[in-house]
Amino acid sequence: MFKAGRSTGGESANEPLGALADEELMQLVYKGAAHAFEVIYDRHAEAAFSLAMRICGQRALAEDVTQEAFLSLWRSRARYDRGRGSVRTWVLGIVHNRAIDGVRRRGVRDRGVVHDEVIEAQVPAPERTELEVARREEAREVRDALEQLPKEQSRVIELAYFGGLTHVEIASMLGTPVGTVKGRMRLGLAKMRSTLAHPAEAMR
Amino acid sequence: MSARSHDPFDEDAAAYVLGALTGEENRRFAAHLEDCAACREEVARLQVVADALPLAAPQLSAPPELKQRLMGAVAGDAPDGASGRRWRGVRDVRASRGSSPGRWAMGAVAALAAVAIVLAVIALAGSGGGASPRVVRARVLAPGATASLRISNGRGELLVNGMPQAPPRRTYEVWVQRGGAPQPTDALFTVSGSGGATVAVPGAIAGVTAVLVTAEPLGGSPAPTSPPVIVARTG
Numbered sequence: 400m401f402k403a404g405r406s407t408g409g410e411s412a413n414e415p416l417g418a419l420a421d422e423e424l425m426q427l428v429y430k431g432a433a434h435a436f437e438v439i440y441d442r443h444a445e446a447a448f449s450l451a452m453r454i455c456g457q458r459a460l461a462e463d464v465t466q467e468a469f470l471s472l473w474r475s476r477a478r479y480d481r482g483r484g485s486v487r488t489w490v491l492g493i494v495h496n497r498a499i500d501g502v503r504r505r506g507v508r509d510r511g512v513v514h515d516e517v518i519e520a521q522v523p524a525p526e527r528t529e530l531e532v533a534r535r536e537e538a539r540e541v542r543d544a545l546e547q548l549p550k551e552q553s554r555v556i557e558l559a560y561f562g563g564l565t566h567v568e569i570a571s572m573l574g575t576p577v578g579t580v581k582g583r584m585r586l587g588l589a590k591m592r593s594t595l596a597h598p599a600e601a602m603r
Numbered sequence: 604m605s606a607r608s609h610d611p612f613d614e615d616a617a618a619y620v621l622g623a624l625t626g627e628e629n630r631r632f633a634a635h636l637e638d639c640a641a642c643r644e645e646v647a648r649l650q651v652v653a654d655a656l657p658l659a660a661p662q663l664s665a666p667p668e669l670k671q672r673l674m675g676a677v678a679g680d681a682p683d684g685a686s687g688r689r690w691r692g693v694r695d696v697r698a699s700r701g702s703s704p705g706r707w708a709m710g711a712v713a714a715l716a717a718v719a720i721v722l723a724v725i726a727l728a729g730s731g732g733g734a735s736p737r738v739v740r741a742r743v744l745a746p747g748a749t750a751s752l753r754i755s756n757g758r759g760e761l762l763v764n765g766m767p768q769a770p771p772r773r774t775y776e777v778w779v780q781r782g783g784a785p786q787p788t789d790a791l792f793t794v795s796g797s798g799g800a801t802v803a804v805p806g807a808i809a810g811v812t813a814v815l816v817t818a819e820p821l822g823g824s825p826a827p828t829s830p831p832v833i834v835a836r837t838g
């Protein structure tokens with residue numbers, strides 16, 4: 400689903416490194432190359448910060464979470480496993496975990512809903528490179544796929560993924576039986592999968 | 604689906620990839636996955652969607668201060684914390700908890716050493732202060748590029764080959780280091796179509812411990828705003 404993280408240029412002052420794929424850059428990051436790390440940051444900061452904002456709903460917390468996530472990536476360089484997916488997926492996974500931990504720890508209320516601060520912060524970044532344009536397009540597709548679901552399905556997926564709530568907590572919040580929530584999750588994800596698969600196939 | 608032998612797990616895959624199982628359920632389902640190819644397949648199928656979900660968040664620009672703080676902290680981790688105050692581009696603006704901005708510079712240099720496509724520092728001629736030229740091989744960031752510093756009659760000249768063009772609206776700038784922070788020079792240069800350049804290092808080379816090159820705004824910069832792309836150590 401994620402496209403390979405190869406630069407189309409212009410995204411960083413580290414131009415020579417900009418030509419390297421994420422996985423190649425990680426080899427340099429393992430060796431302590433701060434400038435390779437910077438390129439990784441430049442490529443994924445927007446998605447990472449956006450995810451953190453969506454989960455935390457507060458700019459200050461989202462910034463802290465994003466910074467912690469990237470710092471942990473820098474400090475525990477050894478843990479990226481190529482077999483586990485793209486660097487982007489891995490980075491966003493770290494951000495997700497940290498953000499959910501953050502909202503739990505600080506007792507942030509209304510988890511899983513879109514906060515005003517997120518809406519206010521929607522000053523879209525200029526789409527400078529082909530890569531960024533492609534990423535925005537990809538983001539739109541995912542958002543559309545989620546929004547096309549029946550509300551009860553998108554709701555449980557959002558509460559789980561962006562709210563960090565268990566299906567039991569969601570069931571109690573919505574007043575529905577436990578099995579129903581799991582079933583909605585399964586139907587929703589399966590539907591999203593087929594929605595996301597089709598446009599990609601149509602392009603080929 | 605309810606007719607399958609592992610009924611209790613039928614609906615778990617989706618909740619599992621969303622991280623929505625309770626701790627105990629999660630442990631049991633993970634153990635079940637070891638033995639059940641069908642559930643592993645279902646998890647893999649749905650994991651693709653879960654991996655895409657971050658993009659369902661409204662996409663926002665990351666604040667520039669965030670990068671400054673992060674890179675400041677990264678620089679603070681660098682093993683070589685030598686002094687230097689010129690690398691302001693990545694200063695930790697909010698809280699400079701003991702991490703001097705100079706560390707970023709030194710970290711970048713140290714990192715460059717690790718990347719080094721060209722490693723050897725070769726003294727071709729005698730190391731004494733004789734009249735014969737001495738050539739120091741530089742460390743160059745760009746793959747396939749080479750650079751050397753030719754020292755002759757107390758002057759330095761940088762010879763560059765195969766360098767990529769500086770990024771748009773940027774030029775290369777030469778810096779000299781005399782033990783402390785890199786000092787700017789007025790030597791700004793671009794490279795030819797084949798990536799070649801010959802650049803005189805301004806001033807006497809005596810006392811200079813390293814010559815560095817960074818990509819800077821077109822008019823040059825009084826302080827480096829990006830990590831060095833070439834480092835030639837004279838020592």
